[in-house]
Amino acid sequence: MSTTLEGAPPSGSPAPVHRGRWIDDWRPEDAAFWSRTGATIARRNLIFSILTEHIGFSVWSLWSVLVLFLGPRYHVDPAGKFVLTMVPAVVGSVLRLPYTFAVAKFGGRNWTVFSALLLVVPCILTAVVLKPGVSYSTLLVVAAVAGVGGGNFASSMANINYYYPQRLKGWALGLNAGGGNLGVAFVQIAGLIVLETAGAAHPRLILAVYIPLIVLSVTGAALFMNNLSSAKNDKRAMRDVCRDRHSWIMSLLYIGTFGSFIGFGFAFGQVLQVQFKADFATPAKAAHLTFLGPLLGSLIRPVGGVLADRYGGARVTFVNFVAMVVSATIVLLASLQNSLPLFLVGFMALFIFSGIGNGSTYKMIPAIFRAKSSLLVAQGMSEPASEQEARRLSCALIGLAGAIGAFGGALVNLAFRQSFLTYKSGNAAYIAFIAFYTVCFIVTWFVYLRPSPKRLEGV
Template identity: 50%
Template sequence: MPRKRPHTITDWDPEDVAAWDAGGAAIARRNLIWSVVAEHVGFSVWSLWSVMVLFMPSDVYGISLGDKFLIGAVATLTGALLRFPYTMATTRFGGRNWTVFSAFVLLIPVTATIVLLAHPGQPLWMYLVCAALTGLGGGNFASSMTNINAFYPQRLKGWALGLNAGGGNLGVPAVQLLGLLVIAWAGNRQPYWVCAFYLVALVIAGIGAALYMDNLEGPGVDLGAMRAALVNRHTWTVSLLYIGTFGSFIGFSFAFGQMLALSFRDQGQSAAQASLHAAQIAFLGPLLGSISRVYGGKLADRFGGSRVTFAVFLGMIAGAAVLLAGGGSIALCAVGFVLLFVLSGMGNGSVYKIIPSVFDAAARTLPLDEAGRAAYSRSMSGAVIGIAGALGGLGGVGINLVLRQSYASTGAATTAFAVFAAFYAVAALVTWRMYLRAPQGALRRQVDSKVSTAMRVSGSKNSMTS
């Protein structure tokens, strides 16, 4: 068993089967549970404005459809960019400590949202600033995933990372479902009940993390690991794939409800009716996508992350084709989006399985001892998880901006769906080329060209623990 001080664990080695069976698994599971809780609430806050816009009739708030897409894009952008510093935060401050802070700091944007929506007619920039602050919740993903990656052995990373991320992703449909209940109960003019619920949830998540989570001492993600990851081509290929999967998930999560509401308005419904009917459907996509992420990770553990990812992108091309063929049909629109949500969720899990697999294989080719190889694999995997998570979030920005431009130019989303289908085709080709056609040869050439960098990273980690 690893030595432990109050809320700090030393000598953590999840690959030690005896220590894992003697209590390590229980420790990891406890940290995973509260990591999921905190990340779940963080995701809800991040996607809060995807619900708030349903409570903002244009004639009351003076916010157009294009403005609403822009609000979603800003929230997505800040959440993506904050994943870079959040990736290194658990190493600098400790996984437990940062989880506590990252939960409590979200009380600020949630409170600001209540104040802002209570006073309609404010200038657009105020809504954009408030939405940007909710992006702090998007940063939670990177710190949470980097932290849980360190707790679990290689053989269980696909399942653990999939469960952690899937539980966090469930925050998106959770806030949308809560918005639906509030609209059905109190109408589309009282969004404060949604925000009040999350004020309580954030306090519970922060206190739970403080009581039950641990900090890990030892190798982690620092600037050296981030620099090494930035010059590794696998960082960029995996990030491209994650833009296609997670970018689609979070981008569509912000946009789906707005598009449905617009379709219902086109059928002659009032703003209140359109919001209610859109909310009744919109949460299903993120819900199924969040659940499928866990199974995407499990399938990747069994069949390999690259195989599952390749199949996912082929399916997403089909999903985009359904949207292109659907025209103005709400039924086909819902079917196409649900298919994209489910597949993007699976792809989120499978892409994140590729990361530790690639760097574990790379570590085994390096002229280092076992401790050095473990330090290299852990630090590089954590760094790439953060970078890919940030760039994947930027894909959500692109989704909202492309949709905004498509509506502005043609009054419909058809052009946007064609762009998405083309991107999924490129991602499928990259997956096949990099990780299916000749993965071992490609990986070996990559490792050979980066051995000196890897040794510097591992050396810095060893010096930290000596």
């Protein structure tokens, strides 16, 4: 509940009410308030939110780079390396739900400072233990701690969602998500530079880059971000959204899009080294390509949202999953023929379509609850109350789907591990991806596109 300060501007004023770093009167839907001061404050918070989330993604995907440095002296086989990239994905997915609620409980600025400072821990631990002779169990524990970077996305998105008016939420959240996703590509570029300049014996140089960046992001968040008193947790919303079948359907689809993006981002370099040993005899050769997929997937994510606005989220998601089936089939054929060029074409397509799907599935979530709100109006609920209900459930589902979707990254790495361990190739994993994407486009059509009197319009 907002508080009023003595001598503060009244409720209709275009000026926000400050109490230190807390803002007690925040009205983004008020045009005068927004144009005078709201937009400037929101933009400043968005900038530092993107910076901290970007670094969070980099730390989360740190081990997708570090496994390229684990030569024979570390005594870690390919199956073990896939587990090292899988563990942070699992931890990050679990942390996304509590991180979503942390913003309203502790304040957006306060939690951003704390969660960004927490990123120093896995970096320091890695710098201390990463040397030949370290036990595999120690590496697993340190890799798990890197999972804290995966939670930053949820808290960052929840925080920025409070700042922007409805008409600008899509743009702001898309920019925030895309900037964060780029962290996967940038840490891999950092790894490439270290491999090319210092060699595989010096993985700590990557940490020497990121520790100062973390300190910079913490300082910026502390000095320039704000807390909003109006940010409140609605625990009933999460309970209510878990009872809605669309929540689990959208979570399934988000496993297919974001789970693929983050899972492939973690595993791609390792897949290249194992699948095409002759072409990628050194880690540096694999690192030349590993960043391209995450970079393309991140940059194209907003396109999925734009296409969904124009053609409908369900239509774009349906076509996108069909394209992912085709792309995964190309990867499978390339693997069977041992064709590296065709393999790269198929995998880059998978990254691109997973990025587009990230945007289109996120656009489907508010559309689903808007469509359901019209049914509530027909049943007698007032239009403002139905719109508020739609926003309440949409926010909860974005948090839930984000957490479940991130777990898909662990499933991707598990599929690769089992495939290479059992069949000495990735073919079984590619077949599993084809089957899963087929399920996703069938479910999308059956629930959201199939002619039916029960179909939700406008999704």
